Amino acid sequence: MRSIWAVAVNTVKQALRLKIAAVFIVLLLVLLPVMGLKMTGDGTLKGRMQAFVSYGLSLTTLLLALLTIFTAAYTLTSDIKDKQVYTVLTKPIRRFQFVLGKLFGVILLDAALLTLFSVIIYSITILLPALLHADNDQIAQVRDEFFTARVSLTPAEPDISEELNRAYDKLKQTGEVPAGVDENPIARNNYRNELARRIGLRKRAAVVGEALLWEFNNVKPEDPNLFIRFKYDVAVNPQDLSIYSRWTIGDVRQYRLGGQVETPMYAADRKDLIRTFREFEVPADAVASDGYLGLEFFNVPLNDTVVIFPLEDGLELLYKADTFTANFIRAALLIFVRLVFLAALAVFAGSFLSFPVAILLCLSVFTMANMSGYIGESYHVVGAQPSGLYSYLLKPLIMLLPEFDQVSPSKFLIPARLFSWSSLGWLSFTTVCLKALPLAIMSLLIFTYREIAKVIV
Amino acid sequence: MEYAIETFSLTKIFADWWGRSRVVAVDDLNLKVRTNEVYGFLGPNGSGKTTTLKMLLGLLHPTKGKAILLEGDATDPQISRRIGFLPEESYLYKYLTARETLDFYGQLFKLPAKVRKMRIEALLDMVGLKAVANRTVGTFSKGMARRIGLAQALINDPELLILDEPTTGLDPIGTRQIKDLIIELAKRGKTVLLCSHLLADVEDVCDRIAILYGGRIQAEGSVRDLLRHSDKTEIVTGRLSPATLEKIKQTLAGEHAEYTIGSPLDKLETFFINIVARAQQQAVPTSGAESRTQISEFLSAGTDERVRREAILNQLVSASPSDEQAANTDTQNVQPQPVPATSADENLLNRLTEQVDLKPVTTQPTKAEPEPAKSDQPDKSILDELTGRPSPDKKNAHPGDSANA
Numbered sequence: 001m002r003s004i005w006a007v008a009v010n011t012v013k014q015a016l017r018l019k020i021a022a023v024f025i026v027l028l029l030v031l032l033p034v035m036g037l038k039m040t041g042d043g044t045l046k047g048r049m050q051a052f053v054s055y056g057l058s059l060t061t062l063l064l065a066l067l068t069i070f071t072a073a074y075t076l077t078s079d080i081k082d083k084q085v086y087t088v089l090t091k092p093i094r095r096f097q098f099v100l101g102k103l104f105g106v107i108l109l110d111a112a113l114l115t116l117f118s119v120i121i122y123s124i125t126i127l128l129p130a131l132l133h134a135d136n137d138q139i140a141q142v143r144d145e146f147f148t149a150r151v152s153l154t155p156a157e158p159d160i161s162e163e164l165n166r167a168y169d170k171l172k173q174t175g176e177v178p179a180g181v182d183e184n185p186i187a188r189n190n191y192r193n194e195l196a197r198r199i200g201l202r203k204r205a206a207v208v209g210e211a212l213l214w215e216f217n218n219v220k221p222e223d224p225n226l227f228i229r230f231k232y233d234v235a236v237n238p239q240d241l242s243i244y245s246r247w248t249i250g251d252v253r254q255y256r257l258g259g260q261v262e263t264p265m266y267a268a269d270r271k272d273l274i275r276t277f278r279e280f281e282v283p284a285d286a287v288a289s290d291g292y293l294g295l296e297f298f299n300v301p302l303n304d305t306v307v308i309f310p311l312e313d314g315l316e317l318l319y320k321a322d323t324f325t326a327n328f329i330r331a332a333l334l335i336f337v338r339l340v341f342l343a344a345l346a347v348f349a350g351s352f353l354s355f356p357v358a359i360l361l362c363l364s365v366f367t368m369a370n371m372s373g374y375i376g377e378s379y380h381v382v383g384a385q386p387s388g389l390y391s392y393l394l395k396p397l398i399m400l401l402p403e404f405d406q407v408s409p410s411k412f413l414i415p416a417r418l419f420s421w422s423s424l425g426w427l428s429f430t431t432v433c434l435k436a437l438p439l440a441i442m443s444l445l446i447f448t449y450r451e452i453a454k455v456i457v
Numbered sequence: 458m459e460y461a462i463e464t465f466s467l468t469k470i471f472a473d474w475w476g477r478s479r480v481v482a483v484d485d486l487n488l489k490v491r492t493n494e495v496y497g498f499l500g501p502n503g504s505g506k507t508t509t510l511k512m513l514l515g516l517l518h519p520t521k522g523k524a525i526l527l528e529g530d531a532t533d534p535q536i537s538r539r540i541g542f543l544p545e546e547s548y549l550y551k552y553l554t555a556r557e558t559l560d561f562y563g564q565l566f567k568l569p570a571k572v573r574k575m576r577i578e579a580l581l582d583m584v585g586l587k588a589v590a591n592r593t594v595g596t597f598s599k600g601m602a603r604r605i606g607l608a609q610a611l612i613n614d615p616e617l618l619i620l621d622e623p624t625t626g627l628d629p630i631g632t633r634q635i636k637d638l639i640i641e642l643a644k645r646g647k648t649v650l651l652c653s654h655l656l657a658d659v660e661d662v663c664d665r666i667a668i669l670y671g672g673r674i675q676a677e678g679s680v681r682d683l684l685r686h687s688d689k690t691e692i693v694t695g696r697l698s699p700a701t702l703e704k705i706k707q708t709l710a711g712e713h714a715e716y717t718i719g720s721p722l723d724k725l726e727t728f729f730i731n732i733v734a735r736a737q738q739q740a741v742p743t744s745g746a747e748s749r750t751q752i753s754e755f756l757s758a759g760t761d762e763r764v765r766r767e768a769i770l771n772q773l774v775s776a777s778p779s780d781e782q783a784a785n786t787d788t789q790n791v792q793p794q795p796v797p798a799t800s801a802d803e804n805l806l807n808r809l810t811e812q813v814d815l816k817p818v819t820t821q822p823t824k825a826e827p828e829p830a831k832s833d834q835p836d837k838s839i840l841d842e843l844t845g846r847p848s849p850d851k852k853n854a855h856p857g858d859s860a861n862a
Contacts, residue, residue: 006564010550017552017593083548087609090514090542091565092534453516455471 003093007101012109015071021109024067028117032056036124037131045138046146049128054410056121061335061409064113065366068339072106072346073358076447081355085452096444103347103440110339118332122325145279149327149418150227150318155214155295160199167195197311205308206299212309213252214295216317221284223320228282228295230315232274235306244302245270250286252294263288277313284319293317321418330424331409337428341402342366344436348443352450365401372403400438402431458528461617461648462490462513466522469508469672482508484672485522490650495643497663497680498652501733505672506652507545510621514542527617538566541615545622547606551595555586555605558594559612566613573612580608583638599626607635618642621652636662656729668729670736684728 015021035056041047076099079085089095129139171177181187206212219226232243250265266286272278287293295317299307309315345365349358368375375398407427412419467486470478483505490496500506511517513524515532529536549558556577563573581587584604589597594605603626610618620639624632639649639662653659659666660680667677676683697705702718709716 002567003565006561010553010561013557014550014552083544083546084550086511086514086516086544087542087548087562087606088565089516090531090537090540091562091613092538092567093565094534451516451518453511 003091004097004101004104007088007093007098008105008108011071011075011102011105014075015067015106015109020070020074021067021113024063025113028060028063029120031059032117032120033124035059036128044141045129045132045134046142048132049125049142049146050414052128053121053125054414056124057331057335057409057413060114060117060121061338064110064117064335064339065342067113068106068110068342069346069359069362069366071109072102072343073350073355073362075102075105076347076350077353077355077358080452083453089452095448099347099351099444099447103343103443106343106347107340110343111336114332114336114339118328122328144225144227144281146416147324148320148416149322149324149412150416151321151418152415153216153219153317154312155216155315157200158203160196160203163199164192164196167199168192171195200311201308204311204314205306206297207306208299208303209301211296211298214297214315215252216293216295218291219287219293219317219319220291221287221319224284225319226282226284226286226293227279227318228315229277229279229318230272231277231310231313232272233308233310233314234274235308236304238274238303238305241274242271243274243305243307244300245272245307246298246300247280248294248296248298249282250294251288251292252296253288253292279318322420324416327413327416327419330419330421331413333424334407334409334419334427337424337431338402338404341431341436341439344439344443348439348446351443351447366404369402369404371405372398372401373405375401376403400435402435458492460489460525461492461527462488462496462650463525464488464509464513464522465525467509467512467519467524468521469505469512469517470520482672483512483519486672486674488667488674490648491665492648493643493646494664495639495649495651495662497659497666498650498669499654499656499659499666499729500669501654504669506654506669507621508672509669510542510544510619510650510652513619514540538613539616541610541613541618543606543610543618543620543623545625547602549594549602549605549609552593554591554593555581555597556590558605559608562609563612568613576612576614580611584608600628600631603627604631607638615647617648617650619650619652622654623651624653624655624658632658668732670733675732675736 036052039048039051039055041049041051079088085098089098129142134142168177172182177191181191204212226249228247228249234243247268247270248265249268251263252265254261254263254265264283264285266282268280268282270278270280295315297307297309342362346358346362349361353361407419407423411417464486467483467488468481469483471480471482473479486505486509488498488509498506498509508517512519513526513531514537515530524531527536527539531537531540550561553561559577559580560573563577568576578587581590584607586601586604586608589601594602597605603623607620607623610620618639623635627635636658639651643649643662643664649662651659651663663680665677665679666683667674669675706716706718
């Protein structure tokens with residue numbers, strides 16, 4: 001353990017004294033405060049803060065990721081190239097201890113730098129409202145919509161398979177399905193998907209004078225307030241680009257059963273801009289004791305267009321579940337987990353490749369991890385006609401790629417969504433244990449059995 | 458433990474990129490280094506010396522055979538904690554200071570902080586780098602880096618010390634020091650494997666030597682046995698008058714013996730060259746440089762000698778401040794050593810350090826030239842010392858021989 005620690009400390013000294021880290025540190029120290037003061041976002045205080053946290057954390061992640069790759073690949077390859085391993089490995093230290101020391105050194109450096117920059121970003125964020133002399137309304141908005149960690153509930157997708165089959169059969173009978181589609185499985189699948197999308201959209205659309213009801217179960221707010229966040233889409237643009245609406249919120253079952261009204265019902269008359277996220281607050285006592293909450297939107301006759309709530313993010317029910325600070329700490333830990341993976345990757349590459357090749361490999365993997373969504377999509381396209389090469393070689397490799405773009409700090413910090421400990425735990429487990437650990441073990445094995453002073457003639 | 462190092466048919470064949478065998482660097486080597494002897498491992502460039510060392514230490518995997526160090530495997534921490542190794546170049550971390558470097562290696566030996574601190578100071582003192590202990594190794598001259606390299610090899614107080622070309626880059630004083638150090642370590646019961654192509658280094662300190670060429674041992678034995686011609690007699694005296702010489706010649710003529718009269722040669726050098734030449738005649742393959750002629754025609758012996766003298770003198774007078782300090786500390790270290798020849802060495806060192814102290818650095822180049830003319834007698838002895846010519850009684854005083862038995 002002592003020798004691992006000695007190598008780790010030496011690695012940190014190397015990164016700091018060879019000024020690899022200095023470049024990144026100076027860059028961040030300059031850029032972060034400038035970003036804090038210069039970024040305007042959409043002009044509101046909330047927008048500014050969202051922009052700062054998002055770009056600040058993304059920049060920190062990117063630069064620390066590059067620093068990790070550089071340091072980890074350099075520290076091992078340079079020791080081999082400049083032959084310091086000759087003096088070190090002839091001392092009573094096992095080779096795996098040497099590699100572990102290098103890995104821990106890089107992780108140690110990452111932890112220290114990440115802590116430093118997280119604290120800087122956090123402090124600037126907290127101080128920003130005071131620095132910008134924001135008014136009380138804006139401060140209140142930031143408190144409710146930014147400095148919080150909210151759980152988001154989306155309405156359950158209704159089961160439309162029955163309806164889809166009926167609609168498809170009907171279209172087939174009337175001969176409206178284009179020729180050849182029914183015989184070709186791929187074309188039929190595409191056609192049915194399009195049909196399903198339309199049926200789904202119809203269920204999220206209200207013509208004038210019609211009401212849409214969404215039902216939520218298991219709503220358990222800890223905070224006295226609920227937030228409803230929505231976005232309108234329309235068939236025809238209204239003149240002032242706004243939609244009038246009446247919302248009814250509460251246990252709507254009470255109407256149907258005709259019994260005693262036990263929980264309060266709330267109504268809201270609103271006028272909102274289209275194609276923009278809007279939010280309003282409802283007291284949490286509207287939720288029934290069994291966690292049920294009904295949400296009814298009425299397309300009032302003041303409008304003259306169909307109102308559609310887009311799929312995925314058209315409507316959300318939000319309530320506070322944790323603090324911004326806790327969420328921010330989890331965001332930093334998420335970044336840390338990624339840096340650990342990159343350190344393991346770069347040490348692995350450095351254990352058998354030269355510095356430039358190792359860097360190339362790491363940067364490729366890093367880039368791919370940042371566009372894993374796109375790669376996943378391509379996989380679905382290719383997956384329609386699976387081949388042996390794909391299923392046995394490419395697919396496992398893609399599975400091993402970490403998915404940096406799937407969950408990123410900006411994705412939950414900007415809309416102030418809760419990123420729970422369990423999500424973080426699961427992500428850490430898959431990234432560190434399933435993806436980084438095999439790399440680390442491979443690098444230990446390669447380095448242990450490799451001929452250090454190998455000469456090729 | 459009879460042998461500190463033992464190899465059995467140790468062989469290394471280097472392959473090309475496709476894995477085809479290309480160069481036999483070490484061929485069926487059976488090396489036996491006894492405990493507590495100073496063993497010289499000699500050979501021209503590319504004869505397989507360093508490759509052998511790398512195999513001994515586990516940095517290279519032998520193609521065939523086995524190496525045993527201190528009755529074990531050098532990659533086993535229990536064994537490697539008893540070994541000190543100085544590679545052909547010092548290979549240090551350039552961004553660490555001298556003191557941090559030693560501390561780092563000390564930690565690898567899991568030495569307690571107190572012991573580490575004590576040993577570091579003692580070693581820095583010994584190699585004369587105490588004054589620059591907080592400077593990064595990257596700023597050091599080659600000789601200074603060599604000294605730190607030596608210090609790191611000694612930090613664990615090793616039983617077995619493996620030195621690969623320990624004197625490269627060192628000034629003559631440093632070279633002298635290392636030789637004295639090796640003798641002193643042998644006295645204290647340590648085993649030293651000294652790998653070099655600087656014959657004078659080896660001749661002065663080694664109990665036994667092996668000469669390697671083409672990856673094979675061409676000759677092995679104690680230095681004196683190897684160099685002694687049993688069918689010849691050598692008489693070394695002071696300068697003789699022509700009359701005495703004539704008398705001796707008459708006496709020798711009476712014995713019908715063939716004789717030559719002249720000044721003694723650098724014997725080991727002759728021997729070494731003969732061994733290599735013989736190996737070349739037998740067409741032993743080598744992966745290193747092959748010198749067919751002993752010296753290039755255009756380099757006359759005279760010029761060569763003058764160039765060398767000038768080079769040595771320049772080296773001496775242009776010592777950097779740190780080297781001066783090194784020399785100063787060295788003097789103290791050398792003095793108490795009970796080697797008979799050191800009285801001359803002390804004079805030499807004192808004179809050298811005085812010279813350095815007295816002369817301002819700026820006037821060095823002009824001072825360098827007239828010196829041989831000014832004081833002929835002492836300078837000659839200095840040069841003899843510095844070029845490594847041994848004083849005749851030196852080898853007798855060497856303690857290693859008794860240790861063999």
